[in-house]
Amino acid sequence: GRGSPQSIMDLGADDDDHEQSFDTVYINLTKRTDRRKLIQTEMRNQGLRGRRFSARNGDDVKDSIVAREWHSKLNCLYDKKTLPCLHKMSKGERGCSGSHAALWKQVAKRDDASRPMLILEDDAVLWEKSGVNFTEMTRRMIASVEQMYDVEKEPLMLYVGCEVVQWRDPRRVTIEGPPVIKLREAEYLWQTSSYIIWPAAARELLSHLPIDSPTDCFISKLVLEGRITAIVGSPAIAEQR
Template identity: 30%
Template sequence: SGSSARARSACTGARPEWPRAMAAAAAGAAGGSTPAAVQKEGEEREGEGRRVRRRLRGKSAAGASPASAAAPAPLATPLLRRPAGPAVGAPLRTLVINLDRRTDRWAAVQRRLAGLQASGLLRVERLAASEGTREGDVPEDAVLRRWSTDRNAKYDGRPGARPGVSLEMTAGERGCAMSHVRAWRAAAAGAEAVLVLEDDAVPSARLAGRLPALLRAAGGTADVLYLGYIKGAPWRRKVALGLFEAEYLWTTVAYVLWPRGAQKLLAAMPVNQPVDNFMAWEASTGRLCALAVVPLLVDQEQEWDRGSDVPHSDDVLIG
């Protein structure tokens, strides 16, 4: 990832009080455990899950971060200060991307999110997903039909993955990208962060305890905060306890998007590769400030390549 390593980070203005505030929250919730112990446990569990699930993509030397790794005790939610703007107190608007024909998935994800919505943490809305098969459903000025593997190949370590291949995106990939574009437009039109979920998202029991503090910690600088992902490159830096700046992450199962981040993604259109690659590339070049939580707070119901409604165009290279 040589070219991206030289890119200037978009994550500027990190505040020195973040580590202290997040560490204090962790120590209090862990029954007196030191921040270092809490962080060490999270990193050990991430590594354990990574070893078990390395087969997922064999992505890069960094390996894939697990979406189902076990986790330490929930963290508390301190009232961290953030730059002037609306407070992080109201329920977080949550857009769940769901195909009209997948009423089963919509019912299932509603059940999984019911407690978070009842507690006042989330305000869940359904966002109708695009199939990508109907004429005019996905305008080409929003999502291109073909993509080059050049960018993703810098990070994809799977046998068969190689640069310089032009592939036609599947209808599912284009529809998925268009669905996320609609979510970006919704986020850009508002004043607050929006949580974007795909309908196979499975929230961790730790999400309720950690999310408010993470929003306050990340909100001053981040464009996007990944709650679920597959890690394609080493972290750029540690921002705070359990919060890292990401260079390249796969999947779009769960991320918090601030209006400024949504505006950056919309300005970078058309989407010229699968949407998770597109977002990851914007981060790798330093145009998008992407943070990620460790350990993960959202899993996928099934592995990324099993039971998906979105066929992957680069599967022809991997076999």
């Protein structure tokens, strides 16, 4: 289904959403009730409040939002097991990218430029470490990023789970624990199952539409070009199932 405001469903009380200081949305196809139950269980177990976003169908996504082909020449520089060639974007890839783009539009339009959104895919697994749940660790990372960067002006994304292929900066910022969490800028990374985005980054991503590769490769290209700053928390507190 289309990702309209009517397709967003509450999980938990609105008051708790505000107390989180960040919004949470998970992407889920209407027919995948199995995944919906799994991600809702993950969120409840971690004290995380959020809403469902009805994932887009690849056939419904406009070409102006997501292209139908992509070339892997850049990604092959990091994935040595593949050769550069032209690929067709599958319906699943187009639907996934279209869903993320629709959420970026929601973030970009918000009045509060300092309020981020945590975007989850419905196959994300959320962890707790040292007795501290996912939600609290996410709060700590967001607070640290907001101290280090001007989140209202700089296009920032914070990954709480991803595969980093290449780091950009050897410097790390340490968040005292337990658990101890380190933040570091990445140069190229894969996966979009669990990331936090601020309005400035959402606007920057939208300015480069159409998405002309799988979502993670599209973002990484802009990170590599210095248009987006990708900050990664380590150890990861989420992964794809």
